[in-house]
Amino acid sequence: MIADKYAKALFQSLEPSQWEEVRQALRGLAEVARQPELLLVLKSPDLSVEEKSQYIAKLTGLNNEKFLNFVKILIINKRVDLLKPIYKAFNKLVSEATNTYEGVVEAYISETGIQLLEKELGKRFNANIKLKLRQKPVGGIKLFIDVLNVEVALIEDRLKEDLIQSILKAI
Template identity: 30%
Template sequence: MDNLIAKKYAKAIIERTDMEDFYHRLSVLNSAFCMPKFKDIVNSSQIQKDRKLDLLNSFFEKANPNFINFLKILLRNSRLDYIPQIFKELQRQKALKENICQGVVYSKEALSDDKIKELENKLNLKLNTKIKLKNEIGQNDGVKIYLEELGCEIAFSMKAFQNKISEYILKII
């Protein structure tokens, strides 16, 4: 249900002419939600809604009346805590609109920017679409690339590779 609400807000934002400004502002607010103290303030019923709105607007040098109205709607409906979900959905819809597929590279160690760019370029050629990857550290020895929008997963595991070589050697003997 929460995701449906976020999708409706994101769909309304993506159709706006000032979508880039909304996207930037939501990005800033989304990063603020990483702080537990900020979440406590936003979710507190003891703090007046006007004070919460002032707090949210304090993140920006220049006020945007349309964005303020958007925040007022979220406040009125007690949905400020949906901002991270709305931002994530907006990010996804923006990527689809621009024909960019978001993906995640899971690896044991952080990959360099050059390696990520190289993977993106190779996948762009193979899948005939623009791929944007981000790196996440995992516990597995291999490397796994997951592209949710395309339903595609590419994995290389050292353990599986060693097993295949062992099987091959045993067949030869």
């Protein structure tokens, strides 16, 4: 995939100490790229490549020369539509290189519960796991770790139903 090639080129051009700041900048761009206004600005023939890259620098707050050159290449090659898949591929490369993976938990759960999940998942996958809590009334727990392809959902109603069935079988 083209996005993978761009992500790999960016990853290899950076020092390990720069990976995280560039990952955050790409994440921000991928989020903002969902808004058609940004894509219109980046595709506009009325603005020069330099003006567009300065706009990106202001938007991300990152003045990393390699990152800005990378953005210029995307603009010149008309690949700004690939910002989200490039971010996903770059995120995967950084995660694998650092053995640190990010995930999301959707539930009403305490910070202690999140820390326990991180610890147990870290043991299971032999990696550092960082979870963000998205409190939602899901009636259970949903866990997503995209790079590791982990998606788990424990729904309260389903657990109750399974428990009832187990009790009925035991009788």
